[in-house]
Amino acid sequence: MLEIQALKGQEKITMLTAYDYPTAMVLDQAGIDIILVGDSLGNVILGQPHTLGVTLEHMIHHTKAVSQGVKKSFVVADMPFGTYQASTEQAVQNATDLIAKGGAHAVKLEGGKPILSTVERLVSIGIPVMGHVGLTPQSVHQLGGYKTQGKSEKKAKQIFEDACALEKAGAFAIVLECIPEELAQKITDTLHIPTIGIGSGAKTDGQVLVFHDLVGFTPSHIPSFVHPVAHIFEDLTNHVKTFIARTKEMSS
DSSP: OHHHHTTTTTSOEEEEEOOSHHHHHHHHHHTOSEEEEOTTHHHHTSOOSSSTTOOHHHHHHHHHHHHHTOSSSEEEEEOOTTSSSSOHHHHHHHHHHHHHTTOOSEEEOOBSGGGHHHHHHHHHTTOOEEEEEESOGGGHHHHTSSOOOOOSHHHHHHHHHHHHHHHHHTOSEEEEESOOHHHHHHHHHHOSSOEEEESSOSOSSEEEEOHHHHTTOOSSOOOTTOOOSOOHHHHHHHHHHHHHHHHHHOOO
16 A cells, blocks of 8 residues: 555555456456455456445455456555445444455545545554545436536535545545546645546546456447557457357358
8 A cells, every 4th residue: 555655756656456367367367456355347357337236245255356367566445335335333344354355455435525534444453445436426316317426616615615625534545537537637736645547537546447448348339538458358259259250151
């Protein structure tokens, strides 16, 4: 965690998602700074329409698989919807399970002021917490969909204050998702902890993407801020077609 924080102002922090052992090995051996076991696995791996159906059991299962493939990278696991909102003690137990059973090094929570006491409690017992403000997918229905946040002065002020409050509560880093670049830069310049952006411009301390979006391993829409480096879904489809054709042509 301290190594990640030391990168602020020195070099950009890199973070990608992983949900399984082989992907984790690829990212770790490539030298990625942080691997996020995101609740985005609901969309990406389980085929669900959003992240709200992801359970703690899902997260522990996938975090354990990822942690088995990691030697150097810092592993952060999302706390899924409903696992930290009811009470601080609920959050403590579930975060502890992600660390002890899943092998995560830290947990990530979405939200601002409503979760400050939870962040403070987790940090006080030695569990590193990454914050997440802006577009928070677990609140997709409340936000009216996957839209850029912080466009209005009122909303921008709220996001800025939430980020500052999370730092004060003990978060070691904060994800800024889909907010205007100017707001992301203001938060980055104000905070002493790293900011990691996704769809928030280039002025943050680091960048995070969904691995499957980066390599084109998805049949669905890829966000406009992603510039795929490969087209794995199409390539694999063609490879399977080749196998099928070769097999069909075999003589009995």
